[in-house]
Amino acid sequence: AQQYRITLLPGDGIGPEIMAVAVDVLKVVEKKFDLQFEFQEALIGGAAIDATGEPLPAATLDVCRNSDAVLLAAIGGYKWDSLPSHLRPEAGLLGLRAGLELFANLRPAKIIPQLIEASTLKREIVEGVDIMVVRELTGGIYFGKPRGIFETETGQKRGVNTMAYTESEIDRIGRVAFETARKRQSKLCSVDKSNVLEVSQLWRDRITKLGAEYPDVELTHLYVDNAAMQLLRAPKQFDTIVTGNLFGDILSDAAAMLTGSIGMLPSASLGASGPGVFEPVHGSAPDIAGQDKANPLAQVLSAAMMLRYGLNQGAAADFLEKGVLQVLQNGARTGDIMSVGMQLLGCRAMGEALIQV
Amino acid sequence: AQQYRITLLPGDGIGPEIMAVAVDVLKVVEKKFDLQFEFQEALIGGAAIDATGEPLPAATLDVCRNSDAVLLAAIGGYKWDSLPSHLRPEAGLLGLRAGLELFANLRPAKIIPQLIEASTLKREIVEGVDIMVVRELTGGIYFGKPRGIFETETGQKRGVNTMAYTESEIDRIGRVAFETARKRQSKLCSVDKSNVLEVSQLWRDRITKLGAEYPDVELTHLYVDNAAMQLLRAPKQFDTIVTGNLFGDILSDAAAMLTGSIGMLPSASLGASGPGVFEPVHGSAPDIAGQDKANPLAQVLSAAMMLRYGLNQGAAADFLEKGVLQVLQNGARTGDIMSVGMQLLGCRAMGEALIQV
Ligand SMILES: CC(C)[C@H](C(=O)O)[C@@H](O)C(=O)O
Ligand SMILES: CC(C)[C@H](C(=O)O)[C@@H](O)C(=O)O
Numbered sequence: 001a002q003q004y005r006i007t008l009l010p011g012d013g014i015g016p017e018i019m020a021v022a023v024d025v026l027k028v029v030e031k032k033f034d035l036q037f038e039f040q041e042a043l044i045g046g047a048a049i050d051a052t053g054e055p056l057p058a059a060t061l062d063v064c065r066n067s068d069a070v071l072l073a074a075i076g077g078y079k080w081d082s083l084p085s086h087l088r089p090e091a092g093l094l095g096l097r098a099g100l101e102l103f104a105n106l107r108p109a110k111i112i113p114q115l116i117e118a119s120t121l122k123r124e125i126v127e128g129v130d131i132m133v134v135r136e137l138t139g140g141i142y143f144g145k146p147r148g149i150f151e152t153e154t155g156q157k158r159g160v161n162t163m164a165y166t167e168s169e170i171d172r173i174g175r176v177a178f179e180t181a182r183k184r185q186s187k188l189c190s191v192d193k194s195n196v197l198e199v200s201q202l203w204r205d206r207i208t209k210l211g212a213e214y215p216d217v218e219l220t221h222l223y224v225d226n227a228a229m230q231l232l233r234a235p236k237q238f239d240t241i242v243t244g245n246l247f248g249d250i251l252s253d254a255a256a257m258l259t260g261s262i263g264m265l266p267s268a269s270l271g272a273s274g275p276g277v278f279e280p281v282h283g284s285a286p287d288i289a290g291q292d293k294a295n296p297l298a299q300v301l302s303a304a305m306m307l308r309y310g311l312n313q314g315a316a317a318d319f320l321e322k323g324v325l326q327v328l329q330n331g332a333r334t335g336d337i338m339s340v341g342m343q344l345l346g347c348r349a350m351g352e353a354l355i356q357v
Numbered sequence: 358a359q360q361y362r363i364t365l366l367p368g369d370g371i372g373p374e375i376m377a378v379a380v381d382v383l384k385v386v387e388k389k390f391d392l393q394f395e396f397q398e399a400l401i402g403g404a405a406i407d408a409t410g411e412p413l414p415a416a417t418l419d420v421c422r423n424s425d426a427v428l429l430a431a432i433g434g435y436k437w438d439s440l441p442s443h444l445r446p447e448a449g450l451l452g453l454r455a456g457l458e459l460f461a462n463l464r465p466a467k468i469i470p471q472l473i474e475a476s477t478l479k480r481e482i483v484e485g486v487d488i489m490v491v492r493e494l495t496g497g498i499y500f501g502k503p504r505g506i507f508e509t510e511t512g513q514k515r516g517v518n519t520m521a522y523t524e525s526e527i528d529r530i531g532r533v534a535f536e537t538a539r540k541r542q543s544k545l546c547s548v549d550k551s552n553v554l555e556v557s558q559l560w561r562d563r564i565t566k567l568g569a570e571y572p573d574v575e576l577t578h579l580y581v582d583n584a585a586m587q588l589l590r591a592p593k594q595f596d597t598i599v600t601g602n603l604f605g606d607i608l609s610d611a612a613a614m615l616t617g618s619i620g621m622l623p624s625a626s627l628g629a630s631g632p633g634v635f636e637p638v639h640g641s642a643p644d645i646a647g648q649d650k651a652n653p654l655a656q657v658l659s660a661a662m663m664l665r666y667g668l669n670q671g672a673a674a675d676f677l678e679k680g681v682l683q684v685l686q687n688g689a690r691t692g693d694i695m696s697v698g699m700q701l702l703g704c705r706a707m708g709e710a711l712i713q714v
Contacts, residue, residue, distance in 0.1 A: 090552045120482045120589055148555050158523045159559030166515045195447045198505050202516030225610040232477055232614040253582040257589040
């Protein structure tokens, strides 16, 4: 059997509950596809702060580096919100992205037919929506320098961040995006603000040049404000979207919300080599933590993305994705996606239902 | 009669057509409210580039400075898209904002009951939505330095922009926002990305401090990615939103699109003193320019905002806003907002219908 080392980062809030379901499901995958997973658990986020004082202990980064893939659940919670920012759970996540050089973040926003009523948009607008946002994840204003709060000559404070991209940073995320589009409908929309920002002018320039190498991919460009509007107006026009770190943060969340069921959405963060990190789009939901109410399906779909993009086990990924659709088809629902006539299950029971199908 | 000097900037595309309607309507207002408008027209955007080589001739800025209010239609078009950025129509708009120190941009996104079907969101989600986005307009990443495309040590290009705010910049837009909220439902939501950006930490800090001076206004904070989601998920939770230049650009467009009828939305850009600029949210629509198809109602509603916020003539503003609702109630529609059973009118005919009611 093919062997893989998988680091589990359950994190905070509902993290441990949904991770437990994903692990159970992965054990079924092991048998069915003759794989062998060696799971190792490590600390991140609030859980790591409580245990070690740091949101990303060096030991965690080491364990991750020495694995084939990292499955992350969720981090954060009210408890740690008042800490200084470099000691907050988010810093652990940003440190993990930087530490593993995960420059490409893939965020699918695909309507699940069984849950289409959950969308706040009209059925005819969102039916069939299937968007992949490719977000740059280790550059742009998230990491640009100078950054900080400085004193001006007049003695008042000035907060400063720097949005910067080099040609090679743009090219490498651009390539991932064109390759991704190729495996989909071969339509790529690049989003920037090049009518105002020089960093976006360079972005548009490079993506346009790169486009010449992918003549089979239809390339378009939108300004970020217009892209936000178009996502609301006519989301079906989009196939693959590529954009920088900050615009990707905003637009991928807007795209996710089109589906109406953010508890169902996975993501993948990939580097040039080394392990990727796979995690749900939703947060740690501290208000329902420990109550067996969480929806574990985004975590299971994140495990599917791990199989597909991290371990190159496409058939096993298909199997998990079909399983999720099947339990929904059977009427199983957690509270966040509950609707009339369906069967309300807790987190654990949803996991068991998945293993049955 | 009270006299006002009003600068008209018709700009490009459909600009001149919709401006003509607004002027006709303002002539009715003059008589009815015993006011006297002295109109002066000036060049901006593509029209200015064609005539003078510059998107904002010095003469235009002078005329604007010497007026009580500026009514702008729309700028831009394919024709000027390939010019270097400092010579493009957008540069004229940014120059006007900076030149008149218009630091506060008010963008209402209010559902018009007669047009609610135009929204891509479900009726129960958007019914009653009435949001005012207060966007900072002369700071942040739009104007921060350093900016440009530079060579790195390794000889590759690096695009750089700077997102910066000083305490006093935050305070002055914050005050406008709290005052605006006070005249509405007294709920203010400040949007930032303080879990990642230092400039946002300073922003949140100052807005929070300022909140102590407005104990009657309920202040909340959201991260920008979450704000984009919440606008889609449950837009009725918002009353007044305050945010920086870039986030405001994106969120105000998303909020506008909730209404489904962007051809109906006005905006106001205000400074500490001196004339404000009032303009529709929509663009210059070069594809339908000169065909008498444009919707002049956002321009008329911009004239109403000018009367209210620029000239302190609230009753006249009410009169225009009621007139717009009345023509819609009567079934008059331009092509962009047409629906079954309504009467399709051109731009000029819509203007005449307005003057009749
Ligand atoms: C938690 C936060 C730092 C993070 C981000 O902004 O990248 C989150 O919003 C995300 O999108 O993964
Ligand atoms: C045209 C462009 C420079 C402008 C902006 O980004 O501010 C526009 O999008 C707006 O919102 O008024």
